[in-house]
Amino acid sequence: MVAAAASDTAAQRRAAKRSPLSVAGFKKTVSRHAEIGIFLIAALLILVFSATSDGRWANAYNIGTILQVTATLGLMSVGVALVIGTGEIDISVGSTFGMGALTYLSLVQQIDPPLAALASVAVGAAIGAFNGLLVTRTGTPSLIITLGSLMIFRGIAIALTDGFSFSVPYKMRSGAMYTAFGGDSIGMFNTGVFWLVAALIVLTAMLKLMPYGNRLLAVGGSAASAHSRGVRVDRVKLQAFILCGALAALGGTLEAGKLGFADGSMGRLMELQAIASCVLGGCLLAGGRISLIGAVMGAFVLSSIQSYLVVMGVRPQWFMLLLGLIVVFAALGDRKLRAWALKR
Amino acid sequence: MAHPLISVKNLDLYFGAFHALKDVSVDFNAGELVGLVGDNGAGKTTLIRVLCGIHKPTKGEVWFDGTQVKEFHPKLAIDNGIETIQQSVGLCDNLSIARNFYLGREPVRKILGIPFLDFAKMRGESRKVIREFGLRDNVSADDEVERLSGGERQSVKIGRAVEFMNRVVIMDEPTNHLSVREREHVNELAVQLKEQGLLVIYITHDIFQVHKLADRIVIMENGEKVEDARTTDMTADELEEVIRQGGRKVEKRGAA
Amino acid sequence: MKHLVKGQGFGAVIGVALMLAVFSLIDFSGWWTAQTMSNVIHYTSILGILAMGQALVIMTKEIDLSVGSVYGLAGIAFIMLQPALGVPGAIIAALIIAAAIGLLQGFGVVKGGLPSMIVTLGGLFTVRGIIYVWTGGSVKAFPEEARNAVVTRLFGGEILGLEAAVFWMLAIGAVLNLMLWATRFGNHLLATGGSAESADSRGVLTGRVKITAFVLCSVLAGFAGILTLADQPQTHVTIGDLMELEAISAAVIGGCLLSGGRGSLTGAVLGAFIVTSFRYELIALGAPSSWFITFVGVVLIVAVIFNQKLARMAGHSV
Numbered sequence: 001m002v003a004a005a006a007s008d009t010a011a012q013r014r015a016a017k018r019s020p021l022s023v024a025g026f027k028k029t030v031s032r033h034a035e036i037g038i039f040l041i042a043a044l045l046i047l048v049f050s051a052t053s054d055g056r057w058a059n060a061y062n063i064g065t066i067l068q069v070t071a072t073l074g075l076m077s078v079g080v081a082l083v084i085g086t087g088e089i090d091i092s093v094g095s096t097f098g099m100g101a102l103t104y105l106s107l108v109q110q111i112d113p114p115l116a117a118l119a120s121v122a123v124g125a126a127i128g129a130f131n132g133l134l135v136t137r138t139g140t141p142s143l144i145i146t147l148g149s150l151m152i153f154r155g156i157a158i159a160l161t162d163g164f165s166f167s168v169p170y171k172m173r174s175g176a177m178y179t180a181f182g183g184d185s186i187g188m189f190n191t192g193v194f195w196l197v198a199a200l201i202v203l204t205a206m207l208k209l210m211p212y213g214n215r216l217l218a219v220g221g222s223a224a225s226a227h228s229r230g231v232r233v234d235r236v237k238l239q240a241f242i243l244c245g246a247l248a249a250l251g252g253t254l255e256a257g258k259l260g261f262a263d264g265s266m267g268r269l270m271e272l273q274a275i276a277s278c279v280l281g282g283c284l285l286a287g288g289r290i291s292l293i294g295a296v297m298g299a300f301v302l303s304s305i306q307s308y309l310v311v312m313g314v315r316p317q318w319f320m321l322l323l324g325l326i327v328v329f330a331a332l333g334d335r336k337l338r339a340w341a342l343k344r
Numbered sequence: 345m346a347h348p349l350i351s352v353k354n355l356d357l358y359f360g361a362f363h364a365l366k367d368v369s370v371d372f373n374a375g376e377l378v379g380l381v382g383d384n385g386a387g388k389t390t391l392i393r394v395l396c397g398i399h400k401p402t403k404g405e406v407w408f409d410g411t412q413v414k415e416f417h418p419k420l421a422i423d424n425g426i427e428t429i430q431q432s433v434g435l436c437d438n439l440s441i442a443r444n445f446y447l448g449r450e451p452v453r454k455i456l457g458i459p460f461l462d463f464a465k466m467r468g469e470s471r472k473v474i475r476e477f478g479l480r481d482n483v484s485a486d487d488e489v490e491r492l493s494g495g496e497r498q499s500v501k502i503g504r505a506v507e508f509m510n511r512v513v514i515m516d517e518p519t520n521h522l523s524v525r526e527r528e529h530v531n532e533l534a535v536q537l538k539e540q541g542l543l544v545i546y547i548t549h550d551i552f553q554v555h556k557l558a559d560r561i562v563i564m565e566n567g568e569k570v571e572d573a574r575t576t577d578m579t580a581d582e583l584e585e586v587i588r589q590g591g592r593k594v595e596k597r598g599a600a
Numbered sequence: 601m602k603h604l605v606k607g608q609g610f611g612a613v614i615g616v617a618l619m620l621a622v623f624s625l626i627d628f629s630g631w632w633t634a635q636t637m638s639n640v641i642h643y644t645s646i647l648g649i650l651a652m653g654q655a656l657v658i659m660t661k662e663i664d665l666s667v668g669s670v671y672g673l674a675g676i677a678f679i680m681l682q683p684a685l686g687v688p689g690a691i692i693a694a695l696i697i698a699a700a701i702g703l704l705q706g707f708g709v710v711k712g713g714l715p716s717m718i719v720t721l722g723g724l725f726t727v728r729g730i731i732y733v734w735t736g737g738s739v740k741a742f743p744e745e746a747r748n749a750v751v752t753r754l755f756g757g758e759i760l761g762l763e764a765a766v767f768w769m770l771a772i773g774a775v776l777n778l779m780l781w782a783t784r785f786g787n788h789l790l791a792t793g794g795s796a797e798s799a800d801s802r803g804v805l806t807g808r809v810k811i812t813a814f815v816l817c818s819v820l821a822g823f824a825g826i827l828t829l830a831d832q833p834q835t836h837v838t839i840g841d842l843m844e845l846e847a848i849s850a851a852v853i854g855g856c857l858l859s860g861g862r863g864s865l866t867g868a869v870l871g872a873f874i875v876t877s878f879r880y881e882l883i884a885l886g887a888p889s890s891w892f893i894t895f896v897g898v899v900l901i902v903a904v905i906f907n908q909k910l911a912r913m914a915g916h917s918v
Binding site: 211214215217218220224225226227228229232288 | 419436437450
Binding site: 089134138139140141143144145147148149150151152153154155156158159162264272275276279285286315317318319320321322323324325326327328331332335 | 663708712713714715717718719721722723724725726727728729730732733736737845848849852858859888890891892893894895896897898900901904905908
């Protein structure tokens, strides 16, 4: 991490030396760091929302809520970003999120929360393996395969909750172990936030500093080139799908821990929000260029907007409309920014 | 020498219904520079793609250093010391030069048992290649390959092949997109590698260029091997005639 | 026979045969009853129209995720605008709205240079949001006199004992098939999906072809929505939710390859038939309705793998 940062500043110094204009330096930064756009948007939104909401948006309680939503959506988005990095897509994560939540809730009353969470993550990883194996073994487009598993596991989730209630009695919703999985807050931060931060650090280190990350991006950049250099393309993709499933299920676990109950529609349409977060965060759908912190910031921006609409008393229906427009314009803006940065 | 370094025996390869390689048998020895020549679509690239593990042959055997190759994957070929410089693939546009340089066999430094990339080594080696091959001054090891020109990309690939301790270097049209100066440099390198005892397979459709360098010329046509001659036995003009005739003249000569 | 096997819809033909055989074997609750068949055929017609539009887009190597929302919006626009514009006026207005959405999405993909998945994902949300915002969460019932208007009966009534939707689907299918296989535009559309670069180099305006495909897809989705609501006057803001999944499934089951350039409109309708039959078979078997989406998911995955194998056997590189 240190080495990378040091070289980046060195590169910027060089860039600055070459051209005294700071625009050139900024261009270089933008071309290397796709997530710049989302940070600018986030900063702007925070300013606007704080200024216009009369303290209803920018208060500890509301920010805490936003961060909790960011944590669960962000974990999912980070997983999707990894899969997008390999040039594939996983739109089954909403259902995986729901399955993770149900697994956790059904087990947490009998066994320790950490074990229940582990089981939930294992279920998510299994769903990811199911997707990954089908995609790599049959060479079918991941969009279709994961569309199929989106439906399969949503159907199973609804069937599971049909007649059974998945909820934890109030008296059991305490204890350090239960709290650790989204059950409560430390200060203004829901414990889910710490999971997100930990996952973000570990995965970013893996992506930027370890051989696996190098290979993952290489597979997304050019699968043929990666293959010719001896990278096992299918294995890399499979691992990304498994990670994605596990992260989505972890997100579901944290949400279930927070709410204490779940129904079959849990996580519905969240796959779309997760993909939106990735696009907002500067991940290129064609693969090879992703930013995990960008995806998390994307999740933060989406949950901030949602919360702003709520506190301002705007009908929640508007969120859906805005979400659609944001996705398209974010993608367009990202493309323009990148094109500008690559122009010599 | 007891056995050839690479021995291909009665190789057949089909792509669906297309018969890409037809009963090809050829030996390659260490310390040899072999020119693999033929028109477009003759099967030269397909043959070397089998050797570097990208394609699995439908029928026939490949022997490497006295043992038969059973499993075909680029990783195994690279681990065996077969380095290939291909025309279209080999570099990922989205990664930096340093990251591309070691792709698939990244050097690591363990910190607390976790394998972290050894950036110092990755940058150092690729910087050396950048200087040696005279890439533009403002190209740094951290720049993405996307920014490089065709010649610069080729230089990185060749530099990478030279850098690792290999036994075989396969060059597929290595001088395409290169300037005259860069071309000379590549050809010198090919000869140097051979003199170090490596097997160099040099693929081109320019018989005159490779005749000056090679010890032996193998000509392919339509998926078949049609000629295999030492450069001391046949002149470039004679070989060119073989290519022009699409191998027919050879068959006549063989019959007579 | 050889022509049939090489055709992209062949997998769907096998699927339909297999499914009918299985359903007949495990049929204890009367899948073959007149009521069930009538429902299956009616819903197949509606989903078939959506699936054909989706198939056209997939053939240009794009995808349209917004059809479920467009289907809903056009249907709701039809009801909401009817008091002001009358039945024919409301139908035309609803179709114009659908076409405009398709046009915007097509522009986003072609002029904006964005992946169609992102643009139409945005479309899915935006259009659904418009439905919520416009209706305020509840939709009025279609008034009695409008239901009985001649034009409404033409779309939602019965003709010769069959639902009008069936005839509309057949007519649209015939026209689209003719357009795809016998006109210059059809040739351009397939070429655009097969290799946009090559098509460009031969002077095909690939951008315009794609935009047209998106417009057609949205108009067809909107038309299907109008057909639905002309028949069934009561609705809800969630109308068409997840329909995009069913439509894509039907098109893929029917042999459309996501690699573009190959597909079958007839196959898409057969795919719609398979998806719909599963829904009613499960209802007939008394399974919870949630199993339906699970089954569609399974069928989708099996079909896409099977169709791909079939295409590879036919010697296509996919």
